[in-house]
Amino acid sequence: xxxxxxxxxxxxxxxxxxxAASADVQPAGAPDTMAERVKACIVCHTTADxxxxxxxxxxxxxxxxxxxFNQLRNFRDxxxxxxxxxxxxxxxxxxxxxxxxxHFSALELAFPPPEPLAIPPEEADLARTLIxxxxxxxxxxxxxxxxxxxxxGTAPFIPGLLGLPRVYLxxxxxxxxxxxxxxxQAHDCMSEIAGRLAPRETDALAAxxxxxxxxxxxxxxAAAALPAELARRCGSIVLQSAGPQ
Amino acid sequence: MKAIVLAAALAALLGIGxxxxxxxxxxxxxxxxxxxxxxxxxxxxxLARAGxxxxxxxxxxxxxxxxxxxxxxxxxxxxxxxxxxDPDTGIGEWSAEDFWQALHHGQGRDGRPLYPAFPYPDxxxxxxxxxxxxFAYLQSLAPVAQRNPPGRIRFPFxxxxxxxxxxxxxxxxxxxxxxxxxxxxxxxxxxxVQGLGHCNACHTTRNPLGISQGDVLGGGRLMESNWYAPxxxxxxxxxxxxxxxxxxxxxxxxxMAPRAAATGPMAAVVSQSLQHLRPEDARAMAVYLRSLPExxxxxxxxxxxxxxxxxxxxxxxxxxxxxxCRECHGAAGQGMLNAYPALAGNRGVTLASPTNAIRSVLxxxxxxxxxxxxxPYGMPPFAQHLRDEEIARVLSYIRNAWGNRGSxxxxxxxxxxRKGIH
Numbered sequence: 220x221x222x223x224x225x226x227x228x229x230x231x232x233x234x235x236x237x238x239a240a241s242a243d244v245q246p247a248g249a250p251d252t253m254a255e256r257v258k259a260c261i262v263c264h265t266t267a268d269x270x271x272x273x274x275x276x277x278x279x280x281x282x283x284x285x286x287x288f289n290q291l292r293n294f295r296d297x298x299x300x301x302x303x304x305x306x307x308x309x310x311x312x313x314x315x316x317x318x319x320x321x322h323f324s325a326l327e328l329a330f331p332p333p334e335p336l337a338i339p340p341e342e343a344d345l346a347r348t349l350i351x352x353x354x355x356x357x358x359x360x361x362x363x364x365x366x367x368x369x370x371x372g373t374a375p376f377i378p379g380l381l382g383l384p385r386v387y388l389x390x391x392x393x394x395x396x397x398x399x400x401x402x403x404q405a406h407d408c409m410s411e412i413a414g415r416l417a418p419r420e421t422d423a424l425a426a427x428x429x430x431x432x433x434x435x436x437x438x439x440x441a442a443a444a445l446p447a448e449l450a451r452r453c454g455s456i457v458l459q460s461a462g463p464q
Numbered sequence: 465m466k467a468i469v470l471a472a473a474l475a476a477l478l479g480i481g482x483x484x485x486x487x488x489x490x491x492x493x494x495x496x497x498x499x500x501x502x503x504x505x506x507x508x509x510x511l512a513r514a515g516x517x518x519x520x521x522x523x524x525x526x527x528x529x530x531x532x533x534x535x536x537x538x539x540x541x542x543x544x545x546x547x548x549x550d551p552d553t554g555i556g557e558w559s560a561e562d563f564w565q566a567l568h569h570g571q572g573r574d575g576r577p578l579y580p581a582f583p584y585p586d587x588x589x590x591x592x593x594x595x596x597x598x599f600a601y602l603q604s605l606a607p608v609a610q611r612n613p614p615g616r617i618r619f620p621f622x623x624x625x626x627x628x629x630x631x632x633x634x635x636x637x638x639x640x641x642x643x644x645x646x647x648x649x650x651x652x653x654x655x656x657v658q659g660l661g662h663c664n665a666c667h668t669t670r671n672p673l674g675i676s677q678g679d680v681l682g683g684g685r686l687m688e689s690n691w692y693a694p695x696x697x698x699x700x701x702x703x704x705x706x707x708x709x710x711x712x713x714x715x716x717x718x719x720m721a722p723r724a725a726a727t728g729p730m731a732a733v734v735s736q737s738l739q740h741l742r743p744e745d746a747r748a749m750a751v752y753l754r755s756l757p758e759x760x761x762x763x764x765x766x767x768x769x770x771x772x773x774x775x776x777x778x779x780x781x782x783x784x785x786x787x788x789c790r791e792c793h794g795a796a797g798q799g800m801l802n803a804y805p806a807l808a809g810n811r812g813v814t815l816a817s818p819t820n821a822i823r824s825v826l827x828x829x830x831x832x833x834x835x836x837x838x839x840p841y842g843m844p845p846f847a848q849h850l851r852d853e854e855i856a857r858v859l860s861y862i863r864n865a866w867g868n869r870g871s872x873x874x875x876x877x878x879x880x881x882r883k884g885i886h
Contacts, residue, residue, distance in 0.1 A: 232500060244794065244796040244798040244808075246798045246799045246800050246801045246804075246806060247793065247800060247801060247803060248800060248801045248802065249792075249802070249803035250805065252720075253839075255803075255841065256839055256840075256841055256842060257842070258792070258841075258842065258844060259828055259830070259842030259843060259844040259845075260842075260844075262523040262844040262846075262848075262849060263848065290723065292525065295524065296524045296525035297524060303827065303845050303847065303848065304846070306827045306828070307828055307829060307830065307842070308830075309829075309846060310731060310732050310735060310830065310833065311830055311833060312838075313761070313831060314838065315838065315839055318802065318839065364642070397721055422844065423525070433763070450836075
């Protein structure tokens with residue numbers, strides 16, 4: 220009986236309730252997490268295979284926190300140029316950028332499938348030699364000496380090199396070589412090394428690196444991994460990352 | 465060519481400016497001795513926040529108050545000066561009187577007129593004791609030796625004496641005169657809004673010379689940007705005469721209110737300046753803003769005629785909304801509490817000029833960072849992921865969904881905004 224009365228009452232009230240709801244739906248709260256707060260980033264920096272028009276976006280998950288933080292500040296402060304990120308980060312303070320860096324650094328995401336290796340074997344050999352041995356005659360250390368034996372980076376400020384699109388890698392080498400435009404206004408170890416590489420070499424390196432499958436290894440720990448001489452060469456970056464926390 | 469004619473005309477007028485008597489010494493013009501210097505500096509620090517001096521006088525990632533901030537205007541690029549007390553590169557050698565000449569009369573230490581890109585047409589309302597407190601605070605900062613490059617002001621505007629003309633015609637120095645028919649709270653709010661708050665520096669229409677042409681707080685486009693600062697006297701735009709005082713104060717200090725969100729330059733004003741207001745000052749500003757005379761009665765925007773074509777277009781817009789926007793702004797455009805603004809009933813969405821809404825969707829952005837919300841939520845940029853027609857459709861949809869009403873947005877409008885044309 221009460222059941223029956225209640226359903227009558229509900230039925231009578233229903234139209235009113237619906238009208239009220241469509242006029243003014245009460246908003247609920249959003250999850251209080253970093254994942255929710257960086258939704259504005261993952262439209263570009265996703266895991267999904269985004270070939271085609273999105274092939275340029277670099278992987279940032281799992282890279283060392285210090286490196287990511289440096290780059291975020293560089294974009295915001297106009298030391299590295301990419302307008303969409305500059306506009307997005309415009310009014311954000313260091314403390315928040317560091318939290319974003321920490322979030323992405325801790326993120327373990329599957330790698331996109333490697334790009335096909337579309338260079339002749341002798342070019343691939345050239346790339347492999349530079350990566351594992353460098354070229355002492357030109358004072359180019361092995362890439363692995365800084366970027367880690369498995370190329371997954373060295374904490375806190377040297378990024379991993381795997382899972383990055385070939386066109387992105389090419390653009391970075393181009394910027395360092397030409398200086399100024401997007402990266403490399405600041406003189407540092409990496410811009411010095413990139414400046415010594417010939418276009419044929421950077422083409423080969425970009426193709427080779429983009430064709431390597433990623434690994435789940437975490438960035439190596441700098442204190443253990445990086446020879447003192449190389450750490451000194453990258454001094455300007457170490458100093459920069461020691462800025463206000 | 466046009467510039468030359470203009471220069472000639474202005475040069476002819478120059479005489480007027482030069483013939484004006486030098487700024488007189490009215491009753492406000494004398495520095496009064498203060499008893500408690502530390503309290504004066506604290507007061508000055510608070511006023512510097514209310515005036516957002518740091519926002520303009522600090523470069524991105526640079527030392528606070530050391531200048532070097534780049535300010536694009538219609539007459540060229542300004543690079544703000546160093547106002548730390550460094551004797552060579554800052555204002556270390558200045559006296560309180562020099563500072564008063566700058567803030568109240570818009571004159572540099574060497575007597576040259578300053579450009580109104582420094583909002584002294586608003587700051588002139590500030591009283592002498594408040595100006596002295598500001599100065600005492602700035603002088604107590606650690607000096608930073610930083611010489612900033614000169615700005616790049618275009619011909620003929622780079623000829624500083626022309627400013628005498630502008631000043632003679634348009635600038636009237638004068639501290640705020642309280643309105644005796646209003647109570648103290650209202651007068652305090654008016655003093656802050658018209659003076660240090662320099663709301664009118666953005667919220668009015670200006671001609672290319674930067675001269676205010678429209679009604680006070682009547683709304684206008686920000687120079688050299690595709691942002692529109694809405695009228696604060698029209699309920700169609702940003703007027704608040706039918707808002708609760710608490711909601712206005714909340715918008716000012718947090719950037720969020722039930723049906724509004726501060727975005728872009730306004731978000732910066734909230735995080736750099738307004739969030740630091742004492743509750744009683746925020747309330748006073750709200751009381752004043754709420755009392756502003758209404759210039760246009762509220763009416764909903766013109767609805768597009770509902771033809772078959774329009775209906776199809778809005779449906780396509782709805783599909784895009786469901787796929788890309790709904791997860792944050794909600795199925796009924798209700799938003800999410802303290803994170804995502806409601807789009808239903810939000811005037812920022814339905815403004816006659818859709819430029820701000822286009823900008824939001826193209827470039828995204830984070831809400832204001834405040835002490836209460838140090839980690840605001842963000843809106844993704846869609847410029848890379850949606851085509852102009854798609855953005856036009858989704859905007860047309862949100863301008864006409866859930867009781868909203870506004871003109872349709874065209875792909876050509878989105879394209880202009882994408883290219884930075886206003």
